[in-house]
Amino acid sequence: MPQVRRVLCAALSMCALISVPQAFAEETAPKPRTMDEILAAAPASDWRKPDAQNLLVMQLAQGTVLLELAPDYAPQHSANLRTLAEEGYFDGLTINRSQDNFVVQWGDANGDDQAKRKSLGSAKAALPAEFSTVIRNDLPFTRIPDSDGWAPEVGFSLGFPAARDPATGQQWLAHCYAMVGAGRGNAPDSSNGTELYVVIGQSPRQLDLNITLVGRVLSGMEHLSTLPRSLAAGGFYERPEQRVAIQRLSLASKMPESERPKVEVLRTDSVTFNALIEARRNRADAWYLRKAGHIDLCNVPLPVRNPPESR
């Protein structure tokens, strides 16, 4: 199995494909680099600090989960989630579902019981569906060169996996690992952000354009992906004691500055990120005997790091 290691020599087999004198090829052809090498060489400007207004911090006994909202794609759900977090809606609620190779989901276990359910405070009970948005100039789109079976074009936008269709003029977020969405009933406008799920397995892209994605887990995914599975229908825990407590879910901008999580995310419109995509399409690691020459949207890593000053 591949291990994290530095590649000390270029993949000579690639040079063999170029019909120019070897000396010339060595001088001009850039050496294929691994992702680690590309990230190590990234200028500071290729990293961004997410806006604290878009960061939700979920505290579990297992550890801290950090989630970045996508207000450019789900403005109303993002606004409602800020209100819910500010007013402590999720504090004391539970993780109620853990379905293997699909999703982990949290919210009010009594949400379907009008008599028992928790008050939404000043948050809205109903929101419009935000499954997609129109293709806009202010929404960058770093397209990957490879085909995708689910959408005409796929790539990354503002740090999130995304897709678009020039024929319909629509652009939307895609259900990759660690993406977070707002659960709904059968009606398209039946989500309000009180019920959230995160993808923990193979990307369920059939959900794209069927439900509102609100953001992505930046760190702490391992606290959610390892929660005990339920084999009951839909992976819902059957007994109340199986549920996992949410100690607190806060909006970072309302936390004291010193307590806010320090994190940096690689810009998906940067030269570094484009180089990373290419490095993953054709692995330079010595372990790989065959380079795929392809990548699926949900196989592209989205690097997150501690800022240099906090290390």
Add this chain to the structure above:
Amino acid sequence: MPQVRRVLCAALSMCALISVPQAFAEETAPKPRTMDEILAAAPASDWRKPDAQNLLVMQLAQGTVLLELAPDYAPQHSANLRTLAEEGYFDGLTINRSQDNFVVQWGDANGDDQAKRKSLGSAKAALPAEFSTVIRNDLPFTRIPDSDGWAPEVGFSLGFPAARDPATGQQWLAHCYAMVGAGRGNAPDSSNGTELYVVIGQSPRQLDLNITLVGRVLSGMEHLSTLPRSLAAGGFYERPEQRVAIQRLSLASKMPESERPKVEVLRTDSVTFNALIEARRNRADAWYLRKAGHIDLCNVPLPVRNPPESR
């Protein structure tokens, strides 16, 4: 979020696409069915009992993991794994790696230390690479109609996700969730089955044709997918006490008949399985507002059940 439920009415929007009188359409167009409905109607002959010679039973404190070998694709690795299991090689060894969204891996934690490593008994220390095989008449291939970025043709063969390339004449197994492979070093022929990994996240198809897949976990995946992650390089546990003990790993054919796991697997060359693929390409569930009209290889479920007589 979608829940398991029966669809009581046909999706009328599909009828609207057919320009024939409504009464005729209702009589002749088959009602779209959900996967549950398709499985409930499957004849007994569409299910198979795996050969006990191909079943490995791994006992952990967490529960039992059942693995089916793929001797038609990896004959030498399968034979070696039978020998290793029969002679108790894995008993008392450990799970040493759990990398989020990638793999869980088990074997001899001292495998790299010639002085400390466990004897292989009569198993072979070196095997040839079994990354692919020639396309043969005795290897059924149920092709899915959708495009795939990693291979010219994808589908299912003998219960496993597979791919093939008519141009090279090669056919191979694909790295989907729950597939199990034999770890290797940088040399293509450096695996022998003593180091096994299972896919626990987004399908890492870049590994296809780079490493030998030996089979698939049929049940008990949740015992592996929820193991605590290591954030160290490659997801390897750093401290010996983090490792998870393998109490026993047995070949089912060598277990007393009464103790062998009872399991049935849906035949991937059956009419039922073909209907299931179509049901997942275009979901009939009332929850889905938009049918994808597509599926990726690794999104197709491979149903496993307890045999009717053991329920």
